[in-house]
Amino acid sequence: MQQNLIDKFNNFDENYKYILDKINESAIKSGRKFDDITLLAATKTVESEVICHAFNQGLNYMGENRVQEFLSKENDLPEKMHKQFIGTLQTNKVKQIVGKVEMIQSVDSVKLAREISRQSIMRGISTDILIEINIGNEITKSGIDFDDFNSFLEEISKIEAINVRGLMTLGPVGAEKSKKIEIFEKMNKLFVDNKAKKVDNISMDYLSMGMSDDFDIAIEHGSNMVRVGSALFGQRIYK
Ligand SMILES: *Cc1c(COP(=O)(O)O)cnc(C)c1O
Numbered sequence: 001m002q003q004n005l006i007d008k009f010n011n012f013d014e015n016y017k018y019i020l021d022k023i024n025e026s027a028i029k030s031g032r033k034f035d036d037i038t039l040l041a042a043t044k045t046v047e048s049e050v051i052c053h054a055f056n057q058g059l060n061y062m063g064e065n066r067v068q069e070f071l072s073k074e075n076d077l078p079e080k081m082h083k084q085f086i087g088t089l090q091t092n093k094v095k096q097i098v099g100k101v102e103m104i105q106s107v108d109s110v111k112l113a114r115e116i117s118r119q120s121i122m123r124g125i126s127t128d129i130l131i132e133i134n135i136g137n138e139i140t141k142s143g144i145d146f147d148d149f150n151s152f153l154e155e156i157s158k159i160e161a162i163n164v165r166g167l168m169t170l171g172p173v174g175a176e177k178s179k180k181i182e183i184f185e186k187m188n189k190l191f192v193d194n195k196a197k198k199v200d201n202i203s204m205d206y207l208s209m210g211m212s213d214d215f216d217i218a219i220e221h222g223s224n225m226v227r228v229g230s231a232l233f234g235q236r237i238y239k
Pocket of ligand 1: 065231
């Protein structure tokens, strides 16, 4: 095997162990168990060989950002791995991934939800989604406005063949810890309040927030799914 890949595997193994320990610690701090938290590997720019290695070490959730990149890796990925979509999704690309990913985390418009629905109906399936919320993220602007959540949820609950499974946010990249905590708490409150509501087609199973530089803080403030890229695989040169 190429030395380059061996180095990547070793690097991953070290990072993975460290991250699992931190997840365990943060879960306990927030009164939960390690198993209550899902670690999803954000695998953009990561080669299939490395993703397969990660899977063999026990990391069984992955998320891709780009449709093309996902499709180019798809055949080389473990069949049993949970594959999700976490990036900005253009409506015209929905047909390429519906049925191939188990969940689309980044739904931030009714138009996008309708297209996921339409493509799911054509395939005789239903697709799990998360609603992406823009909270304190000035840079990407992806996600619906926090204040529009209730009306968005009402619209989306009427759409067939999609199941809302929770909420996702990118959060404020590079913000101070106190600001992050404030935002994570606000997301957690939205999650918990809506979990109590019991609306048709809506369940609040996943609160997907926290990335490499703040997954521990996110877990301590309610997250039960963290999307970690660079802290597992090393810094990306681009994206
Ligand atoms: C890249 C990415 C992540 C992970 O980012 P890191 O800082 O590398 O951990 C998480 N979520 C989304 C949507 C991403 O695009």
